[in-house]
Amino acid sequence: MKKNISDGKQITRRPFSSILVDGPERAAARAMLYPVGFKDEDFSKPIIGIASTWSNVTPCNMHIDKLALEAEKGTNENGGKAIVFNTITISDGISMGSEGMKYSLVSREVIADSIETVVGCAGMDGYVAIGGCDKNMPGALIAMARMNRAAVFVYGGTILPGCLTNPASANNGKELDIVSVFEAVGQHAAGKLDDTGLHDVETCAIPGPGSCGGMYTANTMASAVEALGMSLPNSSAQNAVSPAKMDDCRRAGAAVVEMLRKGIRPRDILTKKAFENAITVVVALGGSTNAVLHLLAIASAANVKLTIDDFTRIGKRVPVLADLKPSGKYSMSALVAIGGIRPLMKTLLDAGLLHGDCLTVTGQTMAETLRDVQPYPNGQQIIRPLDNPIKKDSHLVIFYGNLASQGAVGKISGKEGLRFEGKARVFNSEESALEKILDGTIKKGDVVVIRYEGPRGGPGMREMLSPTSAIMGRGLGKDVALITDGRFSGGSHGFVVGHITPEAYVGGTIALVKNGDPITIDAEKRTITLGVSTKELAARRKTWKSIKPRYTRGVLAKYAAHVTSASEGAVTDKDLKL
Secondary structure (H helix, E strand, O other), X not given: OOEEEEOOEEEEOOOOHHHHHOOHHHHHHHHHHHHHOOOHHHHHOOEEEEEEOOOOOOOOOOOHHHHHHHHHHHHHHOOOEEEEEEOXXXXXXXXXXXXXXXXXXXXXXXXXXXXXXXXXXXXXOEEEEEEOOOOHHHHHHHHXXXXXXXXXXXXXXXXXXXXXXXXXXXXXXXXXXXXHHHHHHHHXXXXXXXXXXXXXXXXXXXXXXXXXXXXXXXXXXXXXHHHHOOOOOOOOOOEOOOXXXXXXXXXXXXXXXXXXXXXXXXXXXXXXXXXXXXXXXXXXXXXXOHHHHHHHHHHHHXXXXXXXXXXXXXXXXXOEOEXXXXXXXXXXXXXXXXXXXXXXXXXXXHOOOOOOOOEOOOOXXXXXXXXXXXXOOOOOOOEOOXXXXXXXXXXXXEEEEOOEEEEEEEEOOOOOOOEEEEEEEXXXXXXXXXXXXXXXXXXXXXXXXXXXXXXOOXXXXXXXXXXXXXXXXXXOOOOOEEEEOOEOOOOOOOEEEEOOOXXXXXXXXXXXXXXXXXXXXXXXXXXXXXXXXXXXXXXXXXXXXXXXXXXXXXXXXXXXXXXXXXXXXXXXXXXXXX
16 A cells, blocks of 8 residues: 655555455456556556536536546546546526426535545545536535545636627627526516517527626635635636636646645645635625525535624625626626636735635645735726725625524625615515516515525525516616525525525414515614514414425435525534434
């Protein structure tokens, strides 16, 4: 068995594969590996998995098979023996607004479980995971944290913007992305866009491979993973189809072998300070509310104590600096063109807002990886200076109140205001709410309440991009609020609050709301209040009954039976009764 010495400790380069393939008694295992490309000399090398999320289910992942082959090359050229395998991916953009979206968050757990299953069964010493659509990233990181084997994450990269080139269209020359299509649906319902105009938008918005092109959940989580130290520098800010992304994959394959040589494992990297760095970067970028859910889940897998209140603590001192979609002007590819997130991270480090002593997969500290990073070019408008922020503190607001005794998460940029008072319009599903938004029933001053869409009640905690986009498309973004025990896409914007806990299914106060009830959302006080007396709520609770489980067999039923609340990351393996 080959061994290496690092920092005075003896490091086993083949801690798992040696058990699987060494010795006469393991001849059958070796026999199975010759047909898939092993040669005699490969059995003395570390076995490195390349977990690919390739499929033609979604453009986010349609190119990842080619990226996986580059990671395989990088591993093999650096003394490892790579094995490429697949895990699943789903498409939020396609399933959004339908029953299929209930499988979205569930897929995070399936991805984590499947990577763990293959890596564990195959005795892999380490692995690279390559993901595009946004559940791929937390799913892969959860597996990495659980298994604690040498691992590097590679982001599949951002899509390029679409562009409408129809001189007859009011949107001619406008950059488009998937959110443009969802908002066009609202414009169409409001009579602002005809059938031809809607068709023009839908056919031009997605030009090729890559993840959704704003600071939506995929780009948010890719940035968070880089800030955690679990991907190579700049992996989060590269176009999906680019020489830079191919090189990133080759270097990641090599980096895992180096991690084995140096004895670095994921939990050496995934510390409380690393999660604080990730939160800081997500806030500065104006990232998705899903980052709260996913970082909590990754931290849980890494046995790091992280709570929703850490987002408030850090958010009080970190400003929003990036003018990126959905609430801002620019696409992720525009940020790529001026240097990605590294100059922003260097700014945050120099200001004392990042922990520079955190270890990364490179073997260097975060400060060492940022030492030679150059500032953004003069005149760029995408990233603001610290003394001229878009918002002086976090846009991710953790709310508490009688509507959310265990917390809720809002995405308040300030553009929609910091306080909203209105009357409840209550719906027990996303579809019923969307119907009334599109037909004009929802009016100025309404607070749309969508419930029984939580982790257990949905089950699966669907994202409410369709209703929030319809509100924006109808021009009601500043006049209508939306709250839910479900969650939001990174593409959602407006006065929205999700992750309300306890959820309706388990008897949270959101289950007791009636049409016309006054609701106040105060982002400065971080409160969300139902203006109904305690006595009245108690009377309502006596007559309340939860809905019957919507699924009693299959993956959704298993998920609903095990999932924790959104305030704990909606994880499925916490406090299992064994």
